[in-house]
Amino acid sequence: MEIERRILKATWxxxxxxxxxxxxxxxxxxxxxxxxxxxxxxxxxxxNTTGDTLEVIAKMSDAVCWERWGIVQKKITFQAFRKQIxxxxxxxxxxxxxxxxxxxxxxxxxxxxxxxxxxxx
Numbered sequence: 001m002e003i004e005r006r007i008l009k010a011t012w013x014x015x016x017x018x019x020x021x022x023x024x025x026x027x028x029x030x031x032x033x034x035x036x037x038x039x040x041x042x043x044x045x046x047x048n049t050t051g052d053t054l055e056v057i058a059k060m061s062d063a064v065c066w067e068r069w070g071i072v073q074k075k076i077t078f079q080a081f082r083k084q085i086x087x088x089x090x091x092x093x094x095x096x097x098x099x100x101x102x103x104x105x106x107x108x109x110x111x112x113x114x115x116x117x118x119x120x121x
Contacts, residue, residue, distance in 0.1 A: 017082035018064070020056070024088065029113075031091060035105040037081055039064070042100045047107065049093040055084040056105065 021036040037045065037058045044059040058081045068074045091109040098107045 016076065016078055017057075017080050018078045019083050020058070020081040022056075022083060022085070024085065026088065029111055031087055031089065031109045031111065033085070033087075033107045033109065035081075035083070035107075036103065037100075037105050038103045040081065040103060045100060045105060047096075047098055047105075049091070049096055049107075049109065051090045051093060051112070052087050053084060054087055054107065054109070055082075056107075057082045058105075 023034045025032045025034075033054060035056055035058075037056075039060040039062060040058040041061055044061070046057045048055040048057075060079055060081070064078045066074075066076045066078070087109065090112040092112055093109075095110045096107060098105060100106075
């Protein structure tokens with residue numbers, strides 16, 4: 001019952017979008033973010049990034065319907081995945097790269113390298 005409450009709460013808050021499973025890995029000079037996007041085609045994936053956030057919106061090729069029959073009847077249809085995450089470190093959005101294969105989206109985000117000139121007195 002608790003899991004159903006969480007699913008329904010998340011669903012209504014996100015306007016019928018599912019949150020995909022994802023993983024964020026720190027690879028030293030870059031951040032690798034991997035998303036699981038089943039039922040999605042490459043051309044239906046949209047990626048937005050800023051210096052500290054990443055958003056993925058992916059329309060499913062066919063909708064997923066969840067129904068619950070009991071005292072209260074509930075039916076919810078999901079048509080897309082959507083997730084926005086705050087990145088652990090600043091990145092350079094213009095150098096980001098993405099690969100989508102077999103429902104797995106991998107986004108490589110180079111970290112900002114700060115160079116500081118040190119003067120000698």
